[in-house]
């Protein structure tokens with residue numbers, strides 16, 4: 001269908017048509033012109049599973065996202081973010097992103113205190129730095145290193161600055177931390193807890209029923 005013709009349809013009908021489109025189709029349509037760019041939000045409109053499958057496929061199959069081996073022009077390949085469901089340049093990802101994080105009973109990420117038995121350890125999929133800051137996984141005073149080797153830090157007003165290019169944020173006057181703060185989460189699963197102590201009294205085996 002030509003996009004101009006689609007634009008003439010009532011909004012209700014357009015919405016029904018959009019709801020039948022997958023993430024990739026929504027992205028393509030939103031890129032056709034300004035009208036669709038403003039009307040279509042692929043991120044909000046697509047099915048979560050579809051978005052997940054799309055970024056996984058895109059990062060692997062689209063040639064522009066694969067690493068290239070050509071000498072000087074070596075390009076490490078792009079990565080998928082499982083929060084914004086975009087495939088982004090390696091410059092957008094923290095190389096030491098936590099693999100797991102503890103979450104408290106209210107769903108907040110545990111940091112600045114030791115986790116307790118009431119917290120749950122959850123695996124984190126890969127997320128870009130922008131999403132990490134927006135969702136509170138990266139917080140002020142965090143120091144990050146991109147997959148392209150750039151050093152960054154997060155100021156008090158939650159902006160990300162290059163190190164050592166900018167060592168003080170002009171807006172919040174926050175300074176680049178001298179020492180990186182304790183990183184969020186854990187990189188490895190903790191060893192499983194020791195088995196419960198066995199009762200010291202041994203019980204006689206229960207009589208077995210005859211299997212005749």
Ligand SMILES: [Zn+2]
Nearest residue numbers: 081084128131
């Ligand atoms: Zn993202």
Ligand SMILES: [Zn+2]
Nearest residue numbers: 155157169172
């Ligand atoms: Zn700031």
